[in-house]
Each structure stands twice: as C-alpha cells, then as structure tokens.
Amino acid sequence: MTIVRSVVLFVLAAIAEIGGAWLIWQGWREHRGLWWIAAGVLALGAYGFVTTFQPDPNFGRILAAYGGVFVAGSLIWAVLLDGFRPDRWDLLGAACCLLGVAVIMYAPRGA
Template sequence: MIVVRSLLLFVLAALAEIGGAWLIWQGWRENRGLWWVAAGVIALGAYGFVATLQPEANFGRILAAYGGVFVAGSLAWGVLVDRFRPDRWDLIGAGICLAGVAIIMYAPRSAA
C-alpha cells in the first residue's frame, strides 16, 4: 500500500509541476495573460507541498526519484496536451528513467 501511495503522489506532483509550468508557458509565451501565469505559480507551489506527503523520509531520494517521473510525465503531457509524438529514443529514455525511479525508491534496503 505504501508503494501505491508513493506512486500516486509522484503522479500528483508531476501533474502539478508540469501543469504549472505549462500554464506559465501558455500565459507568457502564448500571450494568454497573467491569470494563466498566476494559476501556474499556484500549481507549482502545490507541487512543492505534494513531495512532503511522500512516506519516504529522505528529501534527496524523493527528489532524485521524482526526476524520472518528471521526464516520463513531461513526455506524456506532450502527447496528451500538445499532440507531441515521442520517438523510440524518447520512449527508451523515459523507460530508463522510470527504472531508475523503481530502483531509487523501492529497492530493498537494510535498516542500517
């Protein structure tokens, strides 16, 4: 159950961070206005709090593992929102990143 909770928190963090950055991009680069930028700033702030809900106690480990989720999530966001089509190298790279997430977060460790 702890792994499922952790994975759901990673997904929520990715939605907040990637979505927030996308909103800022839309507001600033696509001239949609400061309300989009403000919504993006709020979403990015929410991302910062989501990490604190992870059951793992080590900030560095959580952030390192989240990096892999961010990579894969960014490609998925691009596919779903911006109609981006990743090539095989994008997919292979994302798979490697997610393997890194699994190793960093969920590999068995000694209590020492």
C-alpha cells in the same frame, strides 16, 4: 500500500509541476495572460507541498526519484496536450528514467 501511495503522490506532483510550468508557458509565450501565469504559480506551489507527503523521509532520494517521473510525465503531457509524438528514443529514455525511480525508491534496503 506504501508503494501505491508513493506512486500516486509522484503522479500528483508531476501533474502539479508540469501543469504549472505549462500554464506559465501558455500565459507568457502564448500570450494568454496573467491569469494563466498566476494559476501556474499556484500549481507549482502545490507541487512543493505534494512532495512532502511522500512516505520516505529523505528529501534527496525523493527529489532524485521524482526526476524520472518528471521526464516520463513531461512526454505524456506533451502527447496529450501539445500533439507531440515521441520517437523510440524518447520512449526508451523515459523507460530508463522510470527504472531509475523504481531502483531509487523501492529497492529493498537493509535495516
């Protein structure tokens, strides 16, 4: 159950961080206004809190592993919201990153 909780928290963190950055991008680069930017700032703040609920106590490990989730999540976000079509190298890179997440976070460790 701990792994499921951790994965759910990574997904929520990715939605908050990527969504927050996307909202700021939309507000500034696409001229949608300050409300979009403000919503993005709030979402980025939520990302910071969601990350603290990870069961592993090591900040560095969690942030390092989350980097892989961020890479894969960014490609998924781009496909769903921006019409981006990743090529095989994008997909291979994301798969490598997710393998890194699994090794960093869920590999058995000695006591």
